[in-house]
Amino acid sequence: MTLDIQTAGQIDRASFFHPFTSVADLMRDGPTIMVEGQGVRVTDIHGREYLDGMAGLWCVNMGYGHPAITEAIAAQSRKLSYFHAFNSMSTDVAIECAEEVLKRAPVPMARVFFGVSGSDANETQLKLIWYYNNLRGLPKKKKIIARKYGYHGSGVATASLTGLPSMHGLFDLPQGPFLHVSSPHYYRNAPDGVSEREFSRQLAAELEALIAREGADTIAAFFAEPVMGAGGLIAPPEGYFEAIVPILRAHDILLVMDEVVSGFGRLGTYWGSQAIGVEPDLITAAKGITSGYFPMSACLVSPKIWDVIEKGSETAGLFGHGYTYSAHPVGAAAALATMKAIDEQKVVANVAELAPYLHESLKRALGDHAHVGEIRGRGFMVGIELVADRATKAPFKPELRTGRQVLKAAAERGLITRALGDTLVFAPPLVFTRKDIDELVSKFSAAIEAVEPSWLT
Numbered sequence: 001m002t003l004d005i006q007t008a009g010q011i012d013r014a015s016f017f018h019p020f021t022s023v024a025d026l027m028r029d030g031p032t033i034m035v036e037g038q039g040v041r042v043t044d045i046h047g048r049e050y051l052d053g054m055a056g057l058w059c060v061n062m063g064y065g066h067p068a069i070t071e072a073i074a075a076q077s078r079k080l081s082y083f084h085a086f087n088s089m090s091t092d093v094a095i096e097c098a099e100e101v102l103k104r105a106p107v108p109m110a111r112v113f114f115g116v117s118g119s120d121a122n123e124t125q126l127k128l129i130w131y132y133n134n135l136r137g138l139p140k141k142k143k144i145i146a147r148k149y150g151y152h153g154s155g156v157a158t159a160s161l162t163g164l165p166s167m168h169g170l171f172d173l174p175q176g177p178f179l180h181v182s183s184p185h186y187y188r189n190a191p192d193g194v195s196e197r198e199f200s201r202q203l204a205a206e207l208e209a210l211i212a213r214e215g216a217d218t219i220a221a222f223f224a225e226p227v228m229g230a231g232g233l234i235a236p237p238e239g240y241f242e243a244i245v246p247i248l249r250a251h252d253i254l255l256v257m258d259e260v261v262s263g264f265g266r267l268g269t270y271w272g273s274q275a276i277g278v279e280p281d282l283i284t285a286a287k288g289i290t291s292g293y294f295p296m297s298a299c300l301v302s303p304k305i306w307d308v309i310e311k312g313s314e315t316a317g318l319f320g321h322g323y324t325y326s327a328h329p330v331g332a333a334a335a336l337a338t339m340k341a342i343d344e345q346k347v348v349a350n351v352a353e354l355a356p357y358l359h360e361s362l363k364r365a366l367g368d369h370a371h372v373g374e375i376r377g378r379g380f381m382v383g384i385e386l387v388a389d390r391a392t393k394a395p396f397k398p399e400l401r402t403g404r405q406v407l408k409a410a411a412e413r414g415l416i417t418r419a420l421g422d423t424l425v426f427a428p429p430l431v432f433t434r435k436d437i438d439e440l441v442s443k444f445s446a447a448i449e450a451v452e453p454s455w456l457t
């Protein structure tokens with residue numbers, strides 16, 4: 001690092017166009033500049049250390065500086081730093097990686113397609129679905145159903161699929177054959193006195209009515225995250241997928257599980273699909289596949305879909321889709337080392353064991369707090385929704401920017417969280433220990449306490 005602290009901040013503001021950032025906030029407050037990471041901690045340019053309660057962006061599952069993963073990346077860069085996979089080209093590591101991913105699939109999967117991000121992987125899924133129905137002679141069956149507050153990426157199609165208004169307005173989105181059904185947000189959306197199961201039945205009825213209105217012969221697929229992440233950390237209510245999936249099956253509508261966050265252990269099962277008990281036709285993975293060390297994604301394709309693609313290939317010709325960096329050998333090496341480390345360090349079992357402790361500890365510390373509306377989630381995904389009035393669930397005035405205030409107070413105490421509006425979320429590395437959880441809860445409680453007086457004004 002050759003830049004001094006002040007210059008780094010100035011150059012950042014003057015030259016760096018940040019993703020998902022308020023330019024006004026950046027200009028006012030400047031960036032937070034990280035320079036090092038080790039285990040579950042990162043250090044900023046001032047030498048301040050933070051416990052990373054978000055595993056970067058829900059991705060550094062094995063912690064920072066993992067010796068086996070960093071070494072695999074270095075060794076592969078030296079051996080074969082790049083080769084592509086177009087026109088039947090392949091690499092030894094990509095072959096091994098494909099086999100290892102399929103071995104771990106929650107249901108038998110026929111093939112895996114590699115990309116570089118969750119967004120491009122969901123883009124691939126959309127194109128695969130349309131390709132599949134064209135090959136089946138069903139050219140009308142193209143609409144895609146997703147959920148309000150679902151997050152599936154930020155490309156033109158995947159941001160359209162995403163159910164967040166903030167990603168639509170000024171970008172002229174959504175565009176394309178995308179339909180959104182209600183979010184399964186029990187705390188916010190369920191009518192008073194309705195049980196979780198009854199709420200799930202109501203959501204299933206809404207889906208059924210939409211299919212009847214649009215015509216099942218026009219609907220191709222349903223996209224869902226096992227637990228909704230970026231849209232506010234929303235776990236499905238009891239009986240939700242049980243009620244939804246049979247409707248999809250009855251109408252020949254594919255189920256795509258977006259496991260970009262939940263894949264590779266985050267919910268205490270290897271796949272989120274296993275945690276919620278569904279058998280998807282297509283699975284999207286990214287983030288945890290390399291523990292965030294290298295941009296890589298995977299689309300897992302079921303035999304039912306693959307058979308149609310394989311049979312159709314004599315007449316369809318070239319499968320005209322892919323990326324320069326699909327199946328990048330360095331990414332494949334990173335993924336192989338990550339999968340091996342997940343197994344050897346038994347991190348999925350660690351999450352299964354410690355997730356109840358994480359949720360209970362937060363509830364013990366903050367569950368009765370006058371401004372904590374709900375503490376929710378599953379596995380190593382937890383959200384704390386702050387409200388102005390617990391009894392009425394009334395939110396804080398947006399101009400208070402309560403979530404952001406708490407996020408800053410937590411950072412001042414050496415803890416990284418993320419504010420999704422006024423819901424603060426944690427998705428820690430899967431190698432978190434009981435002690436790390438205690439530290440997280442104590443620092444977060446102190447942050448809430450520090451900000452609280454400003455809510456009363």
Ligand SMILES: Cc1ncc(COP(=O)(O)O)c(C=O)c1O
Nearest residue numbers: 117118119151152153258260261
């Ligand atoms: C569920 C889900 N799908 C897709 C994406 C998009 O992934 P990426 O940011 O790698 O494009 C994300 C990113 O957070 C995600 O959480």
